[in-house]
Amino acid sequence: xxxxxxxxxxxxxxxxxxxxxxxxxxxxxxxxxxxxxxxxxxxxxxxxxxxxxxxxxxxxxxxxxxxxxxxxxxxxxxxxxxxxxxxxxxxxxxxxxxxxxxxxxxxxxxxxxxxxxxxxxxxxxxxxxxxxxxxxxxxxxxxxxxxxxxxxxxxxxxxxxxxxxxxxxxxxxxxxxxxxxxxxxxxxxxxxxxxxxxxxxxxxxxxxxxxxxxxxxxxxxxxxxxxxxxxxxxxxxx
Amino acid sequence: xxxxxxxxxxxxxxxxxxxxxxxxxxxxxxxxxxxxxxxxxxxxxxxxxxxxxxxxxxxxxxxxxxxxxxxxxxxxxxxxxxxxxxxxxxxxxxxxxxxxxxxxxxxxxxxxxxxxxxxxxxxxxxxxxxxxxxxxxxxxxxxxxxxxxxxxxxxxxxxxxxxxxxxxxxxxxxxxxxxxxxxxxxxxxxxxxxxxxxxxxxxxxxxxxxxxxxxxxxxxxxxxxxxxxxxxxxxxxxxxxxxxxxxxxxxxxxxxxxxxxxxxxxxxxxxxxxxxxxxxxxxxxxxxxxxxxxxxxxxxxxxxxxxxxxxxxxxxxxxxxxxxxxxxxxxxxxxxxxxxxxxxxxxxxxxxxxxxxxxxxxxxxxxxxxxxxxxxxxxxxxxxxxxxxxxxxxxxxxxxxxxxxxxxxxxxxxxxxxxxxxxxxxxxxxxxxxxxxxxxxxxxxxxxxxx
Numbered sequence: 001x002x003x004x005x006x007x008x009x010x011x012x013x014x015x016x017x018x019x020x021x022x023x024x025x026x027x028x029x030x031x032x033x034x035x036x037x038x039x040x041x042x043x044x045x046x047x048x049x050x051x052x053x054x055x056x057x058x059x060x061x062x063x064x065x066x067x068x069x070x071x072x073x074x075x076x077x078x079x080x081x082x083x084x085x086x087x088x089x090x091x092x093x094x095x096x097x098x099x100x101x102x103x104x105x106x107x108x109x110x111x112x113x114x115x116x117x118x119x120x121x122x123x124x125x126x127x128x129x130x131x132x133x134x135x136x137x138x139x140x141x142x143x144x145x146x147x148x149x150x151x152x153x154x155x156x157x158x159x160x161x162x163x164x165x166x167x168x169x170x171x172x173x174x175x176x177x178x179x180x181x182x183x184x185x186x187x188x189x190x191x192x193x194x195x196x197x198x199x200x201x202x203x204x205x206x207x208x209x210x211x212x213x214x215x216x217x218x219x220x221x222x223x224x225x226x227x228x229x230x231x232x233x234x235x236x237x238x
Numbered sequence: 239x240x241x242x243x244x245x246x247x248x249x250x251x252x253x254x255x256x257x258x259x260x261x262x263x264x265x266x267x268x269x270x271x272x273x274x275x276x277x278x279x280x281x282x283x284x285x286x287x288x289x290x291x292x293x294x295x296x297x298x299x300x301x302x303x304x305x306x307x308x309x310x311x312x313x314x315x316x317x318x319x320x321x322x323x324x325x326x327x328x329x330x331x332x333x334x335x336x337x338x339x340x341x342x343x344x345x346x347x348x349x350x351x352x353x354x355x356x357x358x359x360x361x362x363x364x365x366x367x368x369x370x371x372x373x374x375x376x377x378x379x380x381x382x383x384x385x386x387x388x389x390x391x392x393x394x395x396x397x398x399x400x401x402x403x404x405x406x407x408x409x410x411x412x413x414x415x416x417x418x419x420x421x422x423x424x425x426x427x428x429x430x431x432x433x434x435x436x437x438x439x440x441x442x443x444x445x446x447x448x449x450x451x452x453x454x455x456x457x458x459x460x461x462x463x464x465x466x467x468x469x470x471x472x473x474x475x476x477x478x479x480x481x482x483x484x485x486x487x488x489x490x491x492x493x494x495x496x497x498x499x500x501x502x503x504x505x506x507x508x509x510x511x512x513x514x515x516x517x518x519x520x521x522x523x524x525x526x527x528x529x530x531x532x533x534x535x536x537x538x539x540x541x542x543x544x545x546x547x548x549x550x551x552x553x554x555x556x557x558x559x560x561x562x563x564x565x566x567x568x569x570x571x572x573x574x575x576x577x578x579x580x581x582x583x584x585x586x587x588x589x590x591x592x593x594x595x596x597x598x599x600x601x602x603x604x605x606x607x608x609x610x611x612x613x614x615x616x617x618x619x620x621x622x623x624x625x626x627x628x629x630x631x632x633x634x635x636x637x638x639x640x641x642x643x644x645x646x647x648x649x650x651x652x653x654x655x656x657x658x659x660x661x662x663x664x665x666x667x668x669x670x671x672x673x674x675x676x677x678x679x680x681x682x683x684x685x686x687x688x689x
Contacts, residue, residue, distance in 0.1 A: 025459045050452050055389050055460030071443070071456040075389040089452075090443035094387055109443040113384040115428070131442040132384060134428040151438060153428045172429060228433040229416055232270035 009040040009061065017045045021052060028079075032057040036078075048088065053081050056098075073100040076117070092119045095136050101209075108145070111138045114155065120209040127164065130157045133174055139209035149176050150186065158205050160213050168221050176221040177202050179213065188227040194220045262505075273505040274413065276338075276594025276604065278406055278497045278542065278564055283514045285497070285542055286551040288661030289654050290670060293640045301639035308635040309645040312559050314357075314536045315397060315466020315489040318458070322466055322489075323375055323397055325559070326355030327631045328646055329549060331623075332494075332540050332563035333379045333399065333470070335361025337414050337423045338501030338594065339567075340611035341368050342619070343603040346570055348373035349616060350623020354631070359399060359561075362412040362437055364426045365391040372620070377468065380457070382411060383437035385427040389460055397490075398457055399468035400450070402441075402479075405498025405541040408472025408512045412437030413502040418597040420606040447482040454487045468492055473518035473541065474511075480525035484535050492561065493522045495541025499564035501604060502595030515541035515552075517664035520651075523556020524666075532556065533647075546633020553634070554649035555665060562630075569626035570619040571601045 014024050024043065031039055036059035043064040046052055050069035053062045056079040064072070067085035077096040086104035095114040102110075105123035112128065114136025121138075127145035130138050135155045143161030150166070152174030162180035169186020175198070176189075185191075194216075203215035227234055251257065262273065294300035301308060315322035331351045336344050338361060345368045351358040357375035364386020365378055378395030380387065392398060403409060414423070414435045424431040444453045454467050469483040470492035483491045495515025500508065519539045526532040539552045540561035552560045571577075575588040580600035586593060594604035602614030638646045641653045655670040656662035662669040663676035 021459065022463070026462060029462060051456040051459040054456055055392075057389070070449070070452045074456050075392070075460055077389065089449070093443045094384060094389075096388060112443040113387060115388065128442065132438065134384070150442075172433075228430065230271060230434050 009038055011040045011042060013042045013044065015044040016047065016049060021049050025051070025054065028053060028056050028058075028060070028062070031060055034058045034060065046085070050088075053079070056081070059098075067104070076100070086123070087121075091121075092117070092136070095119060105142070111136050114138070118205075118208060120211070122211070124161065130155070130174070133157065137205055137208075139205050139211060141209075141211050143180065146183070147186070149174055149189075152176070156201065156205060158202055158209075158218070160206075160211060168223075170227065171221075171223045173223060175201070177218040178221065179218045182219075182221070185221065188224050189221055190224040192220045192222045194218065274415070274502055274595050275505055275508070275592045276499065276501050276503075277508075277592035278499040279509050280592075281509055283497060283542075284516050284658065284660045284664055285514060286516060286548045288516070288657045289551050289665055289667065290657060291550070291554075291637055291641055291653050292655060294642050298642045300642050301644060303636065303639055306639065306644070308639050308643060310631055310635060312536070312647070314468075314538070314559065317489045317535055318463065318487065319397075319466035319489050320462075320464045321396075323357055323377075325357060325375065327627060328553060328557075328559040328634070329543075329627055329630050330356050330377075330538065330559055330561045331358035331566055332498075332561040333359035333361045333377070333401065333404075334563055334567075335363035335412070335414075335501065336366045336369070337361070337363040337418060337427070337606070338604060340602055340605050340614060341366060341422075342611055342614045342616040343567075343570065344369045345372050345616040346614070346619030346623060347566060348376070349620025350566070350569075350627060351375070353620065353624035354627045356627065357396065360395075362401075362414075363423065364388075365395070366426075370394060372616075379470075381437065382439060382441045383427075384442065385429075385437070392457070392461055392465070395465060397466040397468060398461070399470050399492065400454065400457070400488075401470045402450075403472035403474075403494075404470065404500065405472045405494035405496050405512055405515070406500035407503045407507045408474045408496075409439060410503060410507055410511075411439035413595070415502060415595050415597070418595070418606045423606060447486050450482075451486040458487075466490055468538070470494060472496075472498070472511075473513045473515065476513065476518045476521040477525045480522045480537075481529060484526070484529055484531050488535060490536045490538060491522065491526075492538040492540065493518050494561075495519075495539070497542030498540055499567075500594075514664070515539060515543075516555075516661060519552050519555040519557055520665050526556070533558065543630075546630045546635075546637065549630055549634045550637040550646065550649055551654065553646050554653050555651060558647065566623055566626070567603055569622050570603055571614070571622070572599070572603050574601065577601055 039060040041062045046066045048069045052072045054074040056076045059078045062081045069088045071090045073081040074093045079098045082101045087106040092100040093112045095117040097117040099118045102121045106121045106125045108126040111119040113132045115134045119138045122141040124142035125144045129144040129148040131150045133152045133155045139158045146164035149168045153172040156175045159178045163182045165184040166186035168189030199215045206213045312328045352374040359377040377397045379399045381401045416432045466489040468490040469488040471479045473495045496512030536558040539557040578588045599605045602610045654667040
């Protein structure tokens with residue numbers, strides 16, 4: 001899924017030096033159910049503001065020119081949000097659908113609990129990337145920090161760089177793909193065979209993310225399913 | 239088995255190793271896993287029973303019991319929300335998940351609460367259509383697991399409750415054992431069917447009060463500042479938690495004492511973590527008053543509320559409303575002697591049943607088994623909940639009128655005395671018959687206006 005641009009879409013420029021976050025978000029929320037592809041926004045001077053472009057529910061495009069604070073694009077549906085800068089904690093948290101693209105780096109808990117859609121971070125991501133993810137696909141151009149994909153339930157995390165310690169701790173059914181090194185795997189997370197279907201899945205995701213990477217270079221990690229039901233013999237694994 | 243009256247007097251049971259302790263040690267040795275159960279703390283704890291109302295006297299005029307009005311309405315979320323909750327009674331239904339409870343049980347809670355004009359609350363598992371449909375006022379919980387969390391349900395909720403912890407297990411995550419993970423529960427939680435599901439104990443995208451403030455801001459932005467935001471904490475460091483929740487921007491603070499119930503938690507957690515509801519209520523009210531935020535940020539107290547006396551005493555200590563969970567289940571038929579034979583078949587007995595985690599509830603409340611759940615009629619159950627809530631309200635009004643109050647919120651600590659030194663210290667009211675409030679530097683006269 002590539003990011004689409006629509007030549008006929010109306011472009012609105014919103015300067016956050018003169019417009020409040022509340023006014024911006026209300027304007028974006030008022031477009032719920034709008035005709036797809038008709039509205040584009042360019043947000044100037046975000047200055048690390050929190051909760052930018054969150055709770056959207058329309059096929060609109062939002063380009064943010066600068067760094068964003070916590071929870072940018074949180075709980076969005078359908079929309080495409082592109083951050084031309086870095087993102088703080090919880091970018092695209094609980095994303096339902098649509099796309100969020102960060103051209104720089106992202107802080108911790110990127111894509112946390114996301115239930116659908118695609119999050120792309122071209123740079124590095126800090127700890128807990130994809131924590132408790134529930135269906136979102138996340139593609140990271142660089143590396144991810146420790147405890148990434150903690151309790152990850154479903155969806156895919158593709159890491160083109162390295163992964164920190166305790167990757168996939170207490171993981172459920174999410175699929176983790178890492179091209180570089182993994183410092184350490186968390187409880188019940190194991191390396192798994194990279195079959196053709198997995199190579200195809202990675203190939204599709206990196207293309208959708210606009211990242212140049214050879215899918216066959218990645219290794220796959222997932223749940224050993226040993227801790228799904230409590231057994232006293234496994235007590236030492238916790 | 240010999241009964242207590244048949245047993246010879248030369249046999250003496252150990253206080254330290256009583257039969258419950260012996261049974262638990264032998265169970266642990268046999269099974270190799272801690273005891274997981276539902277219900278709440280079963281140990282004796284200081285509680286509202288340890289307080290008494292003074293009632294009217296020469297210096298206080300009572301209201302006529304059947305003639306003079308004693309209002310019970312409460313508004314929750316007046317601080318920032320554009321649409322606060324307007325409830326007719328100061329008793330709400332606490333968060334209990336679909337998963338822990340059957341769908342008909344959740345529906346009954348909604349029906350009962352709606353019938354008397356109060357709210358009910360979702361739980362760790364998301365919002366079902368049944369409970370939304372049958373709940374006039376529904377509070378939607380944002381929990382660490384975020385199971386089923388979605389912006390559509392946030393918007394169709396009437397309020398949002400950020401759950402930091404609960405009284406039965408402050409610092410612990412939720413738990414739903416495999417036999418209760420049905421197809422529907424699994425789908426709502428995005429989990430494989432039949433696994434032992436252990437929810438996270440921390441939120442995935444915020445840590446600490448500064449982050450919480452930003453999280454609340456995000457929730458307000460997503461819902462266009464319409465919904466009241468509650469913050470629920472298990473009672474532990476209550477003074478600091480309440481003040482930090484105020485600082486973080488909460489509209490309503492829910493403090494759940496250690497008697498608060500659960501569907502499944504380790505017994506050691508239920509009995510040994512947290513502080514009782516009695517001191518937590520007073521501490522929370524004091525923390526709000528110190529900030530000048532009492533009645534501006536509303537306080538809801540839960541954990542062991544059983545009757546109107548508990549409600550009235552919680553309000554007198556400063557709560558704006560109370561919340562019930564276990565009592566609502568009991569009102570619907572949980573632990574009823576009517577089911578004694580079936581309780582016996584699963585190794586329990588009416589009045590003792592606490593295996594909510596097992597999913598074999600013969601009443602059909604704490605189960606995901608279709609056959610068991612079908613035994614429970616949500617219309618009848620809803621009616622029982624409504625009746626029970628009406629009784630709680632009538633009892634609260636009776637006590638308030640006796641103290642001369644035209645609104646239940648006019649009850650105050652000055653109306654109370656304590657039966658025990660512990661309760662006097664915890665509630666900061668005088669020990670009955672004395673002017674002594676343990677822990678306060680300057681004793682004051684019982685019944686004076688300066689307490």
